[in-house]
Amino acid sequence: MPERYPPIHPKCPHFLHGGDYNPDQWPEAVWAEDMRLMKLAHCNAMSVGIFAWARLEPAEGQFDFSWLDRIMDLLADNEAYAVLATPSGARPAWLSQTYPEVLRVRPDRGRNLHGVRHNHCFTSPVYREKTRLVSTKLAERYKDHPALLVWHMSNEYSGECHCDLCRDAFRAWLQNRYGTLDALNQAWWTTFWAHTYTDWSQLEPPSPIGERSVHGLNLSWKRFITDQTVDFMLHEMAPLRELTPDVPITTNFMGTYPGLNYWMIAPHLDVISWDSYPRWHGEQPDHELACSVAFVHDINRCLKGGKPFMLMESTPSMTNWMSVAKLKRPGMHRLSSLQAVAHGSDTVQYFQWRKSRGASEKFHGAVVDHVGTEDSRVFRDVAELGQCLEKLDDVVGTTVHPDVAVVYDWENAWAIDDAQGPRHEKGYLPTCQRHYRAFWKRGVPVDVIDMDQPLDGYKLVVAPMLYMVRPGVAERLEAFVEAGGTLVATYWSGIVDENDLCHLGGFPGPLRKLLGIWDEEIDALYPGDVNHIVPKDGNALGLCHEYEARELCALVHAESAHVLARYKSDFYAKRPALTVNEFGSGEAYYIASRNDDAFLHDFYAALATRLRLQRALIATLPEGISATLRTDGNRHFAFLMNFNSRPATIDLGPASYTDLLTGRTITGETVLHTYGVMVLAD
Ligand code: GLA
Numbered sequence: 148m149p150e151r152y153p154p155i156h157p158k159c160p161h162f163l164h165g166g167d168y169n170p171d172q173w174p175e176a177v178w179a180e181d182m183r184l185m186k187l188a189h190c191n192a193m194s195v196g197i198f199a200w201a202r203l204e205p206a207e208g209q210f211d212f213s214w215l216d217r218i219m220d221l222l223a224d225n226e227a228y229a230v231l232a233t234p235s236g237a238r239p240a241w242l243s244q245t246y247p248e249v250l251r252v253r254p255d256r257g258r259n260l261h262g263v264r265h266n267h268c269f270t271s272p273v274y275r276e277k278t279r280l281v282s283t284k285l286a287e288r289y290k291d292h293p294a295l296l297v298w299h300m301s302n303e304y305s306g307e308c309h310c311d312l313c314r315d316a317f318r319a320w321l322q323n324r325y326g327t328l329d330a331l332n333q334a335w336w337t338t339f340w341a342h343t344y345t346d347w348s349q350l351e352p353p354s355p356i357g358e359r360s361v362h363g364l365n366l367s368w369k370r371f372i373t374d375q376t377v378d379f380m381l382h383e384m385a386p387l388r389e390l391t392p393d394v395p396i397t398t399n400f401m402g403t404y405p406g407l408n409y410w411m412i413a414p415h416l417d418v419i420s421w422d423s424y425p426r427w428h429g430e431q432p433d434h435e436l437a438c439s440v441a442f443v444h445d446i447n448r449c450l451k452g453g454k455p456f457m458l459m460e461s462t463p464s465m466t467n468w469m470s471v472a473k474l475k476r477p478g479m480h481r482l483s484s485l486q487a488v489a490h491g492s493d494t495v496q497y498f499q500w501r502k503s504r505g506a507s508e509k510f511h512g513a514v515v516d517h518v519g520t521e522d523s524r525v526f527r528d529v530a531e532l533g534q535c536l537e538k539l540d541d542v543v544g545t546t547v548h549p550d551v552a553v554v555y556d557w558e559n560a561w562a563i564d565d566a567q568g569p570r571h572e573k574g575y576l577p578t579c580q581r582h583y584r585a586f587w588k589r590g591v592p593v594d595v596i597d598m599d600q601p602l603d604g605y606k607l608v609v610a611p612m613l614y615m616v617r618p619g620v621a622e623r624l625e626a627f628v629e630a631g632g633t634l635v636a637t638y639w640s641g642i643v644d645e646n647d648l649c650h651l652g653g654f655p656g657p658l659r660k661l662l663g664i665w666d667e668e669i670d671a672l673y674p675g676d677v678n679h680i681v682p683k684d685g686n687a688l689g690l691c692h693e694y695e696a697r698e699l700c701a702l703v704h705a706e707s708a709h710v711l712a713r714y715k716s717d718f719y720a721k722r723p724a725l726t727v728n729e730f731g732s733g734e735a736y737y738i739a740s741r742n743d744d745a746f747l748h749d750f751y752a753a754l755a756t757r758l759r760l761q762r763a764l765i766a767t768l769p770e771g772i773s774a775t776l777r778t779d780g781n782r783h784f785a786f787l788m789n790f791n792s793r794p795a796t797i798d799l800g801p802a803s804y805t806d807l808l809t810g811r812t813i814t815g816e817t818v819l820h821t822y823g824v825m826v827l828a829d
């Protein structure tokens with residue numbers, strides 16, 4: 148793991164600042180004004196061509212790059228760079244009309260009409276051929292252009308198609324994965340409800356008008372969708388790899404979008420990017436929301452092992468598709484943008500540069516509003532942020548190597564969501580985020596990884612609700628703990644295998660030995676129900692309060708584990724609620740119930756002290772203040788951020804720092820303004 152990564156492209160050793168730019172929507176007379184405004188906004192990178200297919204190929208086989216040539220030249224002349232997109236996210240009408248097979252088929256097996264975007268078949272040979280052709284033309288034309296910096300594959304790959312081509316590809320995928328129908332029937336437990344398959348041609352993708360009760364099928368379909376999307380992307384990417392081997396490639400992800408397992412896509416990209424649209428100033432307090440956003444930023448940093456990512460899209464003001472499109476309050480633009488940087492982004496980019504005049508995004512936030520000038524609050528916010536980024540060159544390429552990893556796993560999420568029981572809302576993602584929050588509040592950096600990632604280098608691995616345990620995972624967790632690591636697992640772990648078949652022989656299945664418990668049953672509680680857990684006197688973690696347990700309470704037997712807390716009431720009063728198992732040189736904790744935040748706070752505070760977990764700053768962080776770290780292994784950059792709508796005071800102690808944003812020396816009692824940010828260099 149390098150201490151410091153090179154910039155995204157060696158051409159530009161600075162933060163990228165800019166946004167989705169659609170000059171194709173505007174007359175050429177506007178373009179020179181765009182360039183003038185970009186300079187004023189301190190922008191240096193524009194994402195172009197994202198939905199421009201109809202302008203690039205107005206009729207089949209007739210390409211027109213003249214307008215894009217001029218845009219690329221204008222960017223280069225103005226010392227700006229292009230994040231150049233392949234246009235497959237939306238296609239020209241002639242393409243759907245001539246080749247209806249490119250139109251996506253819904254799960255109910257109806258074929259869509261032409262319209263909107265992100266609605267093509269990923270398998271269609273015609274669509275693949277057409278996207279490959281336009282990618283080839285783009286790469287041939289711009290491969291040596293000085294403005295070309297990064298390739299932006301398509302836009303937000305998503306969704307699924309249920310056409311016959313996709314169904315056939317799915318059958319082939321299943322044959323390849325399972326080999327024989329016997330193996331498939333076994334893995335999917337198809338004797339249930341007489342669902343045994345006797346011919347491959349009987350297999351259909353899950354559908355609301357057909358099969359949806361075989362979990363192995365549902366899981367396979369989701370895996371197939373990811374693989375087929377990757378396959379499509381690689382097809383579209385091949386000419387770029389061949390013609391521009393030195394130009395990095397990305398595609399914009401959507402946070403924890405459940406439709407694709409981003410861990411399977413990441414290895415095919417050079418740099419990760421994502422589109423972040425939090426609901427600031429909404430029903431959830433900003434400081435709680437900030438923590439959930441931080442969690443997703445950390446996933447994106449981890450998708451390539453700590454390599455800085457790109458914030459490809461964010462709104463400079465409001466997001467028009469939200470039920471309430473609230474404006475970002477003064478200061479929030481700067482704060483939310485620098486929060487991405489604080490967690491490892493080397494860019495701040497927007498949707499969109501210039502607000503559309505018509506159609507469904509005409510009211511979406513943009514740097515340049517319909518007024519068309521620099522004289523707007525939002526424009527000034529963006530320009531101010533651009534100036535901040537220009538002061539942070541030393542931060543480009545830096546990263547963090549946390550002591551703690553929280554496991555959030557897509558396949559596990561799929562399997563948990565599909566299961567009927569022990570309650571409808573099982574809350575896997577919010578549970579992972581609640582555990583994460585205990586560290587966020589203390590300024591302890593955290594990686595967020597899936598269950599297949601290497602664990603060496605961590606002191607603590609927290610794997611909430613590890614319902615699915617795929618082959619090899621238990622062995623790696625055992626090796627980690629044996630070598631001195633600490634594992635925290637919870638209720639509803641070790642229940643199913645990689646095919647969504649229950650582990651036999653006692654839960655938590657393959658984790659039973661490591662955790663030293665047998666999890667016999669799980670009780671689901673109604674929303675008003677509450678139990679409590681009572682720490683044992685003199686427990687090694689120093690826990691001394693009762694805590695609330697709600698929603699899910701596992702009934703466990705301590706085998707080799709020691710009991711640290713017990714349930715207070717109900718028929719399982721006095722049964723173990725928190726255990727620890729010594730295993731090799733390490734320890735494995737089991738939290739048997741869904742406990743309140745006070746428990747998570749105290750429990751992880753005790754572990755943080757015991758394990759001496761690295762912190763961004765040695766300071767007690769008041770509520771709503773977050774501190775993160777980026778380092779090149781030599782210099783440390785602590786980002787101190789106030790997500791409260793009021794100023795906050797923090798005591799930084801005797802150490803002295805320079806705030807890179809203001810150049811001021813900072814020490815001792817320090818006031819952070821409302822939504823204030825400091826970048827403290829040592
Ligand atoms: C997504 C898309 C953009 C735009 C924004 C609006 O992230 O990628 O094209 O539609 O949403 O928020």
Ligand code: ZN
Nearest residue numbers: 268308310313
């Ligand atoms: Zn299809």
